[in-house]
Amino acid sequence: MSENLFRTIIMRPIDNVAVALQDIPAGTQIEVTFSKKESTMIKIKEAITFGHKFAVRRIMKGTEIKKYGEVIGKALRDIGEGEHVHVHNLEGTRGRGDKVGTD
Amino acid sequence: MTKLVQIEEGKFLGYRRPDGKVGVRNHVLILPTITCATQTAKQITELVHGTVSFIHQHGCAQVGIDYEQTFRTYVGMGKNPNVYGVVVLGLGCETHQAKSVAAEIAKSGKPVITVSIQDYGGTLTSIAEGAKAATKLVQEASAQMKEWCDFSELIIGTECGGSDACSGLSANPAVGAVSDMIVENGGTSILAETTELIGAEHLLANRAKNDKVSKRVYEVITAMENRSIHMGVDIRTGNPSPGNIEGGLSSLEEKSLGAANKAGKSPLNEIIDYAEEPNEKGLVWMDTPGHDIEQLTGMVAGGAQVVLFTSGRGTPTGSPIAPVIKISTNTGMFDRMSENMDLNAGTIIEGKETVEEVGKRIFDEIGLVSSGKLTKAEILKQHDFGIWRIGPTF
Numbered sequence: 001m002s003e004n005l006f007r008t009i010i011m012r013p014i015d016n017v018a019v020a021l022q023d024i025p026a027g028t029q030i031e032v033t034f035s036k037k038e039s040t041m042i043k044i045k046e047a048i049t050f051g052h053k054f055a056v057r058r059i060m061k062g063t064e065i066k067k068y069g070e071v072i073g074k075a076l077r078d079i080g081e082g083e084h085v086h087v088h089n090l091e092g093t094r095g096r097g098d099k100v101g102t103d
Numbered sequence: 104m105t106k107l108v109q110i111e112e113g114k115f116l117g118y119r120r121p122d123g124k125v126g127v128r129n130h131v132l133i134l135p136t137i138t139c140a141t142q143t144a145k146q147i148t149e150l151v152h153g154t155v156s157f158i159h160q161h162g163c164a165q166v167g168i169d170y171e172q173t174f175r176t177y178v179g180m181g182k183n184p185n186v187y188g189v190v191v192l193g194l195g196c197e198t199h200q201a202k203s204v205a206a207e208i209a210k211s212g213k214p215v216i217t218v219s220i221q222d223y224g225g226t227l228t229s230i231a232e233g234a235k236a237a238t239k240l241v242q243e244a245s246a247q248m249k250e251w252c253d254f255s256e257l258i259i260g261t262e263c264g265g266s267d268a269c270s271g272l273s274a275n276p277a278v279g280a281v282s283d284m285i286v287e288n289g290g291t292s293i294l295a296e297t298t299e300l301i302g303a304e305h306l307l308a309n310r311a312k313n314d315k316v317s318k319r320v321y322e323v324i325t326a327m328e329n330r331s332i333h334m335g336v337d338i339r340t341g342n343p344s345p346g347n348i349e350g351g352l353s354s355l356e357e358k359s360l361g362a363a364n365k366a367g368k369s370p371l372n373e374i375i376d377y378a379e380e381p382n383e384k385g386l387v388w389m390d391t392p393g394h395d396i397e398q399l400t401g402m403v404a405g406g407a408q409v410v411l412f413t414s415g416r417g418t419p420t421g422s423p424i425a426p427v428i429k430i431s432t433n434t435g436m437f438d439r440m441s442e443n444m445d446l447n448a449g450t451i452i453e454g455k456e457t458v459e460e461v462g463k464r465i466f467d468e469i470g471l472v473s474s475g476k477l478t479k480a481e482i483l484k485q486h487d488f489g490i491w492r493i494g495p496t497f
Contacts, residue, residue, distance in 0.1 A: 009272065009455075019268055019351070021452055051268030051351035051415075051433075068271070070303070074355035085353065092354030094301050095331040095338025 006030045010056060012069030013038065016051040017085050024048045032056050034075075045082040053085040065090050105209060112466075114425045115473035116249040117256070117408075118187070121212025125256045126184035127408045127473040129247060130155050130424050131240045133190045133233060135161035136204050137197035143226055144192050147233040153241035154190075155423040157488035162199040165459055169494030174199055174207075176378040177491045181208035181402030183217070185424045187244035188214035190236050192229065195221030214240055214250025235336050238365070249474075255289030257473065258381065260410035261365040263456030264395035265342075267350025267415025269432035271361020272406065273461070274413035274448035276490045278430065279367035280462025281411065281469070286369040286385045294366040294401050295325045298393035299341055301362035305339030307388070311371045319374045322389045342393050365413070377491050378404035394419050396489035399427070409469055420487055426472045429479060430465065441480050 006022040006028060015036045024030065026047045027093050030070070033039040040056070059079040064071045074089045083089075110116075117125040132157040144156040177199065181189040189208055189355040193201025205217045217234040220229045261268055261278050272485040276495045282292040294300075300307065304442040310494075313319035343352045352358045372383040374390060378401045381387045389396040389405055395418065399410060403425045410425055412418070416434040417440040431437035434449030445469060450456035472478060 019272070021371065023436075043135060049351070053351065053353065054269070067357060068223040068308075068360045070356070070360050072302070073354040086351070087348055087353050090353045092337075092339055092356055094355055095328050097335045098337040100332055 007034055010034055014069055015066045016057050016059050017067050018056050019053055020050060022050040022057060023050050043082045045080060048084055053057055055079045055081055055083050057070060057081055057086050059085075066099050110467075110470040110474055112470070113254045114185070114251055115254070115257075116138075116390045116475065117473060118184070118250040119250055119252075120184050124184040124211075125252045125408070126186065127257075127426065128424065129187045129244045130185055131188055131190070131237055131244055131401055132156065132181060132186045132424060133192060134177060135159070135162075136177055136191060136193045136199045136201045139163075139190045139194040139197070140220060143229050143233070146230050147190070147192075147237055150230070150234045151237040151241060153244065154237050155486060157423045157486050159488055159490065161490050161492070163236050163497045165198055165494065166497060169492060170198060172377055172493055173490050174204065176400060176404045178207040179205045179380065179402060179406065180400075180424065181205075182211045182213075183403060183406055183408070183424055184214070187247065188240040189216070190233050190240070191215060191217045192233055193217070193219045194220045202285065213490055214243070215420050216240070253289070254469075254497055255384070256293040257285065257469070258293065258405070258407045259285050259411065259469065260293045260295070260399070260404060260405075260407035262395065262398055262402070262410060263299070263362050263365060263413040264420060265349050265414040265418045266358055266361060266415030267432060268352060268353060268361075269350075269449070269452055270413055270415045271364055272432070273451035273458075274415075274430045275364035276430040276458045277448045277461040277465060278365045278411050278413055278457055280385065280394060280440050281367075281465045283367035284462065284466050285367050286367070289384060291368070291384050292367070292390050292407065293381065293407055294363075294371075295389040295391040295398050295402055296393040297323050297388075297390050298338075299330055299355070299362040300324065301338075302354075302359040306363055307366065307371055310369070312373070316371055316374060317490065320371070320388070323374060323388075327390075327392075351416050354457060361479040362367060362466055371467060375405065377401045381405045392491055394489070394491070396487045397491040400488050400490060409473055411465065413448070413470075414444070417443060419480065419483065419485050421478070421483070421485030423486035424432040426478045427480045427485075428465070428468055428472055441484050443483070
C-alpha cells in the first residue's frame with residue numbers, strides 16, 4: 001500500500017507525535033515528513049482515527065510528549081513508535097487538583 | 104448570489120450611536136435584570152417585532168464581586184452598540200435593581216425605559232407597558248439610516264467551542280490571521296477562555312506589550328488553575344470535554360496550544376476582566392472561563408459587535424444581540440452540520456486553501472455580516488446567554 005495515501009502532519013521537528021489527517025488502518029507503513037529535508041517511514045501499530053495522534057519515535061514512561069514544539073503532557077508508560085497516543089497513555093500535568101499532596 | 108451592496112474591503116454599513124460607537128445590528132433589547140422577570144421579557148418579544156431578550160437565572164441574592172460581575176454584564180449587554188434602545192425589566196425587590204442598571208446604560212445616550220413588575224401591578228400590565236415602550240423604540244430604530252464605517256470601529260470576539268484536533272491546524276490559525284488583519288486595520292480583537300490557555304501562557308506572555316501585561320498573564324492563568332487545585336479535582340474532568348477527547352485532544356495543554364492560535368501574532372496589549380470593555384485597541388485578552396456561552400456573553404457584554412466561533416464537533420451557539428460567525432475546522436462536520444455552520448476552514452486540512460486564504464474569506468465575511476448579512480445562529484434565533492458566576496448565591 002502506498003504511503004502517499006495517508007496524510008499526516010507533524011507541527012514541529014522536535015515533536016514526538018504526529019496527527020493523522022485521515023483514518024489510518026493498523027499495520028500501514030506511512031511516511032512522516034518532519035521538514036523539507038527530513039522524513040521517516042513509520043509502521044502504524046494500531047488503527048488511528050482522523051485527528052488522533054501517534055508516536056513518531058519511542059517515548060519512555062514519564063517523559064514529555066511534545067506537539068506544536070510544546071509540552072502537552074507526560075507518558076504514563078513506554079510508548080512505541082507508531083502507537084496511538086491519547087488519554088490512555090498520555091497524562092495532562094496542569095490543573096491537577098487530584099494530585100495535590102500525593103506528589 | 105444576489106449582493107445588496109458592494110462592500111469595500113475593511114468597511115461596513117453600520118448604525119452610529121449617540122456615544123460615537125457603531126452597531127452592526129439595530130436591536131431593541133428587553134433586558135430582564137432578575138430571573139423572575141425573564142418570562143415576562145420573553146412574552147414582550149413574542150408580541151413586538153424587532154425585539155430580543157434572553158433567559159437567565161441571575162440577579163438576586165448575589166454579593167460582592169459576584170454581584171458586580173453580573174451587574175457589569177447586564178449593563179454591557181444594554182450598552183453594546185448593536186442595541187438601539189433598551190427596556191429594562193425588573194421585578195422590584197431584587198438585589199440587581201432595574202433602575203440602577205438602566206441609569207448606567209443611559210450614560211451611553213441611548214433610549215432606556217424601565218418597567219417594574221411589582222410597581223406596575225403585575226405580569227399583564229408589565230407586558231402591556233413593556234410592549235408599548237418597545238413598539239416606540241422599534242419604530243424609531245427602523246427609521247435610522249446606516250452609514251459607512253471602518254473596521255477600526257469593530258471589536259471582534261474570538262472563540263472556539265467543541266474543539267477537535269483540527270482546531271489548532273485549520274480554523275484557529277485562520278481566525279488568528281483574521282485577528283492580525285483586524286489589528287492592522289486599527290480594530291480590536293478579543294482573545295478569551297483563560298482555562299483553554301493553560302499550558303500556552305508563556306507564548307502569550309512573550310508577546311505582551313510590557314512587563315505589567317506579561318505579569319498579569321501568569322496571574323489570571325494561576326488563578327484559573329488554582330480553582331481546580333483548591334477543589335482537589337483533575338481539571339480534565341471538565342476540560343477537555345468528552346467530545347474534545349473523542350476528537351483526538353488528549354490534555355488541556357494540547358487544547359490550549361491549539362486555542363491560542365486564535366490570537367494570531369499581534370502584541371498582547373491588555374488583559375481585561377470578564378464583561379469589561381477594552382481600554383486598548385489591538386489584541387486584548389478577556390479573563391473568562393472556557394464555557395462557551397459564558398465566554399460569549401462576557402465578550403458581547405464587553406462590546407464585541409461580531410464574534411468568530413470555530414468548532415470541530417459542531418455547535419449551534421449564538422447571541423441575542425451579536426452575530427456569531429461559525430467556522431468549521433473540518434469539511435466532514437461542515438457538510439454534516441451545514442444548518443449551523445457559516446464557513447469551512449477544513450479546506451486547509453485537505454490542502455485546498457492556505458491559512459491566509461481562509462483568513463481572507465473570514466475577513467470579507469465580517470464586512471458582509473457587519474453590513475446586515477445574517478448568520479445561521481441569528482436565523483435560527485439562537486439567543487444564548489449565561490453569566491460566569493464567581494460566588495455563591497445567598
